[in-house]
Amino acid sequence: MAWLTVNFDSKALNMPVMLDVLIPQGRGGYKQLYLLHGAGGDHTSWLTKSRAADYAEGKNIAVIMPSGNNKCYVNNRYGKDYFTFLTEELVEKCETWFSLSDKKEDRYIGGMSMGGYGAVHAALKRPDLYSTAFSYSGLLDISERFARPQGLDLSPVFGKEEEFSTQDYDLFDFINKMQQKNSENVDKTTEFILTCGLQDKRINMTTKLYRSMQEAGYRVSYIEGQGNHDWDYWDRCIHNTLEYISGKNKFIEDEEASDWRKLCQ
Amino acid sequence: MSVMNLNVFSMALRYNIDCTVVLPENIKKDEKLKCIWLYHGGSGDHTAWLYHTPLVEYVEEKKFAAILPNSHEGCFVNMNIGDKFGSFVGKELPSIIWNMFSCISSERKDNYIAGFSNGGYGCLHTALMYPQRFAGVGAFSAGDKADSDFPNDNSKKAKAKLQLFGEGDLHKTEYGLTYLADRLIAENVEKPVIYHACGGKDPWLDKNHIVRDYFLNHNEYQYTYDEIPELGHEWSFWKEELLRYLKFVGIF
Numbered sequence: 001m002a003w004l005t006v007n008f009d010s011k012a013l014n015m016p017v018m019l020d021v022l023i024p025q026g027r028g029g030y031k032q033l034y035l036l037h038g039a040g041g042d043h044t045s046w047l048t049k050s051r052a053a054d055y056a057e058g059k060n061i062a063v064i065m066p067s068g069n070n071k072c073y074v075n076n077r078y079g080k081d082y083f084t085f086l087t088e089e090l091v092e093k094c095e096t097w098f099s100l101s102d103k104k105e106d107r108y109i110g111g112m113s114m115g116g117y118g119a120v121h122a123a124l125k126r127p128d129l130y131s132t133a134f135s136y137s138g139l140l141d142i143s144e145r146f147a148r149p150q151g152l153d154l155s156p157v158f159g160k161e162e163e164f165s166t167q168d169y170d171l172f173d174f175i176n177k178m179q180q181k182n183s184e185n186v187d188k189t190t191e192f193i194l195t196c197g198l199q200d201k202r203i204n205m206t207t208k209l210y211r212s213m214q215e216a217g218y219r220v221s222y223i224e225g226q227g228n229h230d231w232d233y234w235d236r237c238i239h240n241t242l243e244y245i246s247g248k249n250k251f252i253e254d255e256e257a258s259d260w261r262k263l264c265q
Numbered sequence: 266m267s268v269m270n271l272n273v274f275s276m277a278l279r280y281n282i283d284c285t286v287v288l289p290e291n292i293k294k295d296e297k298l299k300c301i302w303l304y305h306g307g308s309g310d311h312t313a314w315l316y317h318t319p320l321v322e323y324v325e326e327k328k329f330a331a332i333l334p335n336s337h338e339g340c341f342v343n344m345n346i347g348d349k350f351g352s353f354v355g356k357e358l359p360s361i362i363w364n365m366f367s368c369i370s371s372e373r374k375d376n377y378i379a380g381f382s383n384g385g386y387g388c389l390h391t392a393l394m395y396p397q398r399f400a401g402v403g404a405f406s407a408g409d410k411a412d413s414d415f416p417n418d419n420s421k422k423a424k425a426k427l428q429l430f431g432e433g434d435l436h437k438t439e440y441g442l443t444y445l446a447d448r449l450i451a452e453n454v455e456k457p458v459i460y461h462a463c464g465g466k467d468p469w470l471d472k473n474h475i476v477r478d479y480f481l482n483h484n485e486y487q488y489t490y491d492e493i494p495e496l497g498h499e500w501s502f503w504k505e506e507l508l509r510y511l512k513f514v515g516i517f
Binding site: 001023 | 266267268269270271272273274286288290292293294296361364365366367368
């Protein structure tokens with residue numbers, strides 16, 4: 001497996017950006033996993049803090065890791081278009097540069113914390129693009145986060161709380177809105193896998209979104225396991241995810257393993 | 266433009282090694298770019314061409330791909346005692362790149378190598394070892410290592426040479442450029458188009474002339490020689506020759 005650090009001029013963001021890519025050294029046609037980091041991190045987070053590269057070894061998957069710059073992977077109310085970057089430019093660029101499969105069934109997106117929100121947000125709005133979205137300890141309820149920002153000022157990203165629905169930033173809002181439309185016309189073919197550690201203080205965000213999505217008829221699974229809001233937990237998440245995508249169903253000595261294996265079947 | 270640092274595991278070397286990939290900005294889907302492979306000199310690495318020339322601007326303006334491999338101090342050959350850089354840059358890395366990058370053409374007619382000094386020798390060596398892969402070669406300040414003087418005086422330089430090429434006359438070994446060139450004539454295979462250049466003030470100008478005279482005397486090769494009298498063994502020369510070579514192969 002090869003590791004690429006890419007520097008290119010993004011048109012969507014109007015600035016040079018960096019990303020890390022893990023890619024097999026085989027004959028091409030690889031599946032793609034867009035892997036998003038959380039607040040405070042960047043394109044290096046998954047590589048420096050988890051064993052993602054080790055787990056990706058020998059699998060037919062390219063792992064693409066962009067930077068989110070604390071901007072939640074949405075088109076910002078007062079800032080740049082990170083959603084356009086993630087769902088249009090980045091996909092276009094990677095599929096032009098590299099020998100990747102461009103089928104929806106081979107395109108995956110996942111992330112932890114803020115990246116979990118970004119992954120679910122992207123897959124809800126672009127169900128044509130991703131076969132599966134993974135959220136690990138996702139910051140899935142931005143209204144709750146907005147009320148308790150804990151030092152992270154999200155107003156440039158989302159604007160005022162009353163403005164959330166104008167851009168469909170709030171996932172619950174968005175799901176409700178889609179339900180009110182003609183429900184039969186909503187593409188619900190994308191699979192959502194929401195995971196969270198039982199010791200995570202914000203586990204309610206994941207369970208709440210799981211229920212909403214389930215009620216709305218999305219293909220959604222919820223997996224909980226021992227774990228906190230930390231890299232010990234996300235390391236197991238990325239391990240399971242890569243096994244899941246590669247379809248090898250390898251046995252993992254892990255409390256959640258049985259749940260993941262069930263999903264794999 | 267996109268500049269990528271590519272870290273690959275090499276089977277030939279049995280370890281990981283870096284390589285620079287430069288791509289233009291607006292590539293169409295399924296477009297196959299022409300590709301130039303650029304070899305560095307002694308004490309250089311896969312970033313040399315990037316930092317000392319306007320390569321990135323050329324790539325952007327003329328829409329081609331550039332690959333800058335690293336061969337440490339290995340002269341881009343399989344060392345006598347040491348790493349197999351020759352197999353890596355001539356065989357393994359091209360397969361990796363052509364498989365990995367759907368936007369880079371793997372056709373012989375679209376792939377060219379160029380290099381300077383040690384990499385000038387190296388690119389001629391690769392082009393003559395793997396004539397089926399590269400259509401042409403641009404060798405700047407490139408003598409034949411078989412022609413270089415080699416006093417085995419126990420110096421550091423002598424030790425490095427022994428490690429690279431071994432002792433004795435290299436003219437009848439695969440390290441000798443004329444040996445490889447003769448072999449291609451004998452095998453009657455398609456040969457790379459050779460562009461060769463040296464600065465008039467290069468301390469190894471005489472060695473370059475030996476290479477020049479060989480190819481001028483063997484018209485089986487399509488060969489062009491260029492000399493810039495006022496320049497020596499220096500970046501201002503290699504920078505100019507890169508541009509001239511890109512024009513020569515019709516990229517610029």
